[in-house]
Amino acid sequence: MNSLTQSPPPLPGDVTTRVKAILRSHWLGFLFLIPFPVMLLIHRLLGYSDALMVATPPGEIAAHTYNLIMVLVFYFGLTAFIAQTMIVAVKERRWLLMKLGCLGLYIGVLLWA
Numbered sequence: 001m002n003s004l005t006q007s008p009p010p011l012p013g014d015v016t017t018r019v020k021a022i023l024r025s026h027w028l029g030f031l032f033l034i035p036f037p038v039m040l041l042i043h044r045l046l047g048y049s050d051a052l053m054v055a056t057p058p059g060e061i062a063a064h065t066y067n068l069i070m071v072l073v074f075y076f077g078l079t080a081f082i083a084q085t086m087i088v089a090v091k092e093r094r095w096l097l098m099k100l101g102c103l104g105l106y107i108g109v110l111l112w113a
Helices: 012-023 035-046 058-088 093-112
Strands: none
Touching: 035 058, 035 093, 058 093
């Protein structure tokens, strides 16, 4: 075996440390908020109706299903963002206020759009 062609196996502690660092990153929470605006853009481009809580017309079943999935993605993203913010905020409280402010801005922009 040639030592130049084989790399040493990764140390378990190194991988675990890197994964923990990524999970405790303050920016990770913002990734949970990205899918909903993308879905909203696709929704507008496809021209689906915005009616979610009304009786679905025969030809609008795809729009109704897509709207329901969008609502689920929105609430999942908010829940994951808040949970990750609370986990990270245990050590740094200043990030809690900044991230909750960003969340308020995010919701405001979505309501405005």
